[in-house]
Amino acid sequence: MKMKKQIFLIMVILAFIGLPVVAQEAIGGGQEIVSPEIHENGTVTFRLLAPHAEEVRLTGDWMPAEGWVPGSLVMEKDEKGTWTYTTETLEPELYGYAYLVDGLRVNDPNNAFLSRDIATNTNIFIIGGGQADLYKVNDVPHGSVTRRWYNSPGNNLTRRMCIYTPAGYEKSRMKYPVLYLLHGAGGDEEAWIELGRATQILDNLIAQGKAKPMIVVMPNGNVIQDAAPGEGTQGYYKPAFMVPKTMDGTYEETFMDVMKFVESSYRVKAGKSTRAVAGLSMGGYHSMHISRYYPNTFDYVGLFSAAILPDQNTTAKVYLDIDLTLKKQMENGYKLYWIGIGKTDFLYENNREFKAKLDAMGMPHTYRESEGGHIWKNWRVYLSEFAPLLF
Amino acid sequence: MKMKKQIFLIMVILAFIGLPVVAQEAIGGGQEIVSPEIHENGTVTFRLLAPHAEEVRLTGDWMPAEGWVPGSLVMEKDEKGTWTYTTETLEPELYGYAYLVDGLRVNDPNNAFLSRDIATNTNIFIIGGGQADLYKVNDVPHGSVTRRWYNSPGNNLTRRMCIYTPAGYEKSRMKYPVLYLLHGAGGDEEAWIELGRATQILDNLIAQGKAKPMIVVMPNGNVIQDAAPGEGTQGYYKPAFMVPKTMDGTYEETFMDVMKFVESSYRVKAGKSTRAVAGLSMGGYHSMHISRYYPNTFDYVGLFSAAILPDQNTTAKVYLDIDLTLKKQMENGYKLYWIGIGKTDFLYENNREFKAKLDAMGMPHTYRESEGGHIWKNWRVYLSEFAPLLF
Numbered sequence: 104m105k106m107k108k109q110i111f112l113i114m115v116i117l118a119f120i121g122l123p124v125v126a127q128e129a130i131g132g133g134q135e136i137v138s139p140e141i142h143e144n145g146t147v148t149f150r151l152l153a154p155h156a157e158e159v160r161l162t163g164d165w166m167p168a169e170g171w172v173p174g175s176l177v178m179e180k181d182e183k184g185t186w187t188y189t190t191e192t193l194e195p196e197l198y199g200y201a202y203l204v205d206g207l208r209v210n211d212p213n214n215a216f217l218s219r220d221i222a223t224n225t226n227i228f229i230i231g232g233g234q235a236d237l238y239k240v241n242d243v244p245h246g247s248v249t250r251r252w253y254n255s256p257g258n259n260l261t262r263r264m265c266i267y268t269p270a271g272y273e274k275s276r277m278k279y280p281v282l283y284l285l286h287g288a289g290g291d292e293e294a295w296i297e298l299g300r301a302t303q304i305l306d307n308l309i310a311q312g313k314a315k316p317m318i319v320v321m322p323n324g325n326v327i328q329d330a331a332p333g334e335g336t337q338g339y340y341k342p343a344f345m346v347p348k349t350m351d352g353t354y355e356e357t358f359m360d361v362m363k364f365v366e367s368s369y370r371v372k373a374g375k376s377t378r379a380v381a382g383l384s385m386g387g388y389h390s391m392h393i394s395r396y397y398p399n400t401f402d403y404v405g406l407f408s409a410a411i412l413p414d415q416n417t418t419a420k421v422y423l424d425i426d427l428t429l430k431k432q433m434e435n436g437y438k439l440y441w442i443g444i445g446k447t448d449f450l451y452e453n454n455r456e457f458k459a460k461l462d463a464m465g466m467p468h469t470y471r472e473s474e475g476g477h478i479w480k481n482w483r484v485y486l487s488e489f490a491p492l493l494f
Numbered sequence: 495m496k497m498k499k500q501i502f503l504i505m506v507i508l509a510f511i512g513l514p515v516v517a518q519e520a521i522g523g524g525q526e527i528v529s530p531e532i533h534e535n536g537t538v539t540f541r542l543l544a545p546h547a548e549e550v551r552l553t554g555d556w557m558p559a560e561g562w563v564p565g566s567l568v569m570e571k572d573e574k575g576t577w578t579y580t581t582e583t584l585e586p587e588l589y590g591y592a593y594l595v596d597g598l599r600v601n602d603p604n605n606a607f608l609s610r611d612i613a614t615n616t617n618i619f620i621i622g623g624g625q626a627d628l629y630k631v632n633d634v635p636h637g638s639v640t641r642r643w644y645n646s647p648g649n650n651l652t653r654r655m656c657i658y659t660p661a662g663y664e665k666s667r668m669k670y671p672v673l674y675l676l677h678g679a680g681g682d683e684e685a686w687i688e689l690g691r692a693t694q695i696l697d698n699l700i701a702q703g704k705a706k707p708m709i710v711v712m713p714n715g716n717v718i719q720d721a722a723p724g725e726g727t728q729g730y731y732k733p734a735f736m737v738p739k740t741m742d743g744t745y746e747e748t749f750m751d752v753m754k755f756v757e758s759s760y761r762v763k764a765g766k767s768t769r770a771v772a773g774l775s776m777g778g779y780h781s782m783h784i785s786r787y788y789p790n791t792f793d794y795v796g797l798f799s800a801a802i803l804p805d806q807n808t809t810a811k812v813y814l815d816i817d818l819t820l821k822k823q824m825e826n827g828y829k830l831y832w833i834g835i836g837k838t839d840f841l842y843e844n845n846r847e848f849k850a851k852l853d854a855m856g857m858p859h860t861y862r863e864s865e866g867g868h869i870w871k872n873w874r875v876y877l878s879e880f881a882p883l884l885f
């Protein structure tokens with residue numbers, strides 16, 4: 104009888120090995136090795152079986168970049184053709200990496216976990232501890248994440264968004280405050296979930312009592328898309344970094360479609376004091392304009408490495424009278440105007456200029472400089488700092 | 495003024511190129527080519543820039559496998575080092591493929607779209623038309639997909655599921671029937687969404703009036719996991735094909751946790767005539783046992799390439815008195831007992847035996863043989879055929 108069960112298991116295993124493409128690594132490739140292996144002291148060993156390669160390099164986002172060229176290091180080959188490299192101790196963080204096999208960038212076949220950023224998939228891993236524990240799925244109450252479609256009459260489209268509702272939302276009769284969380288150029292409604300760890304950050308901060316339970320709405324800021332690449336009616340295509348109409352005012356001017364849908368579809372506290380808008384890069388630019396364009400609508404504004412530019416050379420109504428509407432926004436009052444920027448961000452000077460303008464106007468704001476540049480590492484940190492200040 | 499906008503765009507572009515790992519392909523690699531390119535006649539051109547490779551092969555799930563070895567073909571190299579291959583006309587279908595670069599299985603850096611099956615990511619594309627149009631996101635009303643956690647006292651865990659609610663669910667006051675849709679060994683609550691195209695199949699069938707609006711519940715059948723690999727408290731690890739306690743009866747015996755949660759949390763018609771359970775492979779085995787173990791609970795049962803084995807050599811209560819409970823299930827009555835199996839499936843004989851047993855008992859069922867084996871292509875087809883027969 105024992106026999107039967109084992110035969111069954113073997114048959115099932117064979118069945119899976121039989122799947123043509125999927126099981127390739129289980130056979131010829133034979134990549135039955137562990138990579139990345141995270142050691143207790145925070146060092147990490149990477150391994151790749153590539154006996155025919157002449158050179159395999161490891162490139163990771165913890166390595167210093169040389170100018171625009173990502174840092175990389177040569178791995179060491181053993182007699183079986185396995186290339187290996189062990190890092191120094193890495194600080195707690197969510198990291199990305201890839202291999203360069205004779206110059207060809209490839210993902211790690213032994214690591215099933217990837218994040219897509221624009222058109223590129225990158226392997227990820229987490230070194231736990233400190234801030235990075237906010238990025239993990241911990242044993243805490245979990246919110247729900249829904250992919251949902253809404254009608255945007257302003258864009259003549261049905262569009263897709265991601266919505267985080269905090270743990271307990273469904274069973275509660277409470278109304279909740281709302282954070283509108285916007286992505287950058289090349290991103291979409293999946294970006295804050297996938298690259299930004301928004302679900303984990305919110306779950307953890309709320310469980311720790313550091314942030315209030317809130318709904319987080321992540322819309323798609325590219326108004327010509329109905330959904331993220333691959334998730335909409337445009338099907339599969341190479342995701343582009345800048346798409347038409349991305350920063351011509353259409354998104355800001357049709358943002359009321361998003362808000363109307365959310366406020367009529369969820370139990371939200373629909374008032375200025377319970378609304379926040381924040382975003383990274385292009386999403387910071389959108390947040391700046393949305394928060395001053397809709398008068399007296401948001402008590403909380405977050406600009407994360409915002410692409411704040413003085414003149415977009417469009418005739419869009421939303422970009423007219425910027426100074427006047429900022430002044431109006433100040434006069435109406437708000438609770439938080441939060442600006443975060445990295446010291447080596449290419450938008451650093453723009454943000455300094457914007458800060459100087461606010462100072463000159465006497466417009467109150469919180470200004471936060473961090474190390475580093477225009478990277479997700481900073482945006483995850485900014486969200487982790489911003490969310491506890493809300494509501 | 496025109497100038498400023500262009501400078502801005504260049505700066506933004508530079509910023510992204512500056513991201514260490516992510517933008518690798520935008521620089522050194524220079525993979526600014528189109529792949530896969532789907533031509534109007536249904537042929538497909540694949541391209542990979544790999545000037546240092548000695549041999550690049552293309553492996554795709556439309557190629558005949560030789561025994562357990564997936565089929566592959568040598569690509570042709572041009573003077574720039576771009577390897578190219580153009581297929582014959584492919585039938586409408588969702589396909590998977592990978593490259594073998596000097597034997598190393600790599601994904602296509604020009605195709606951002608991947609499906610994870612167990613521990614392997616495979617590039618996908620769709621040739622539209624016929625059945626395959628059900629797998630596309632079409633301009634039809636879209637249901638919502640929610641990742642939600644529920645309490646499973648039987649497993650002493652909070653667990654994650656995917657739930658599809660049909661278009662209009664949120665604004666309606668109607669109650670809906672429920673299909674419980676179960677994955678196979680190595681799968682998880684993401685499998686039917688990612689590999690099975692369940693969202694698209696349901697959206698399209700419902701929009702065409704071929705299936706009734708229904709809720710589709712996709713739980714995780716591996717009771718030692720709280721969630722899919724990477725989505726739960728176990729963090730990132732190499733997903734395994736068989737995990738402990740997967741087929742020892744625990745899942746079936748705690749399935750009431752799933753149903754109780756769904757029926758107390760969604761507007762469902764909670765009755766036998768509006769409940770269906772179906773699954774693939776291990777999920778078909780689960781469906782067979784669940785549907786006979788809970789008496790008079792399901793009017794619709796779907797076994798897709800089910801791993802039906804006569805004796806699992808466990809002492810689990812659910813596996814006792816199989817014949818008796820099947821007979822009871824027959825006597826209680828049901829509307830549909832649907833069995834689908836591929837002619838070359840390694841479980842073909844098991845399913846034939848099970849069918850013979852049902853015939854001998856006089857237990858009514860619908861039996862459907864398809865071409866092919868134990869593959870997602872068949873399970874997508876089976877779901878497309880099964881869903882219209884429900885409720």
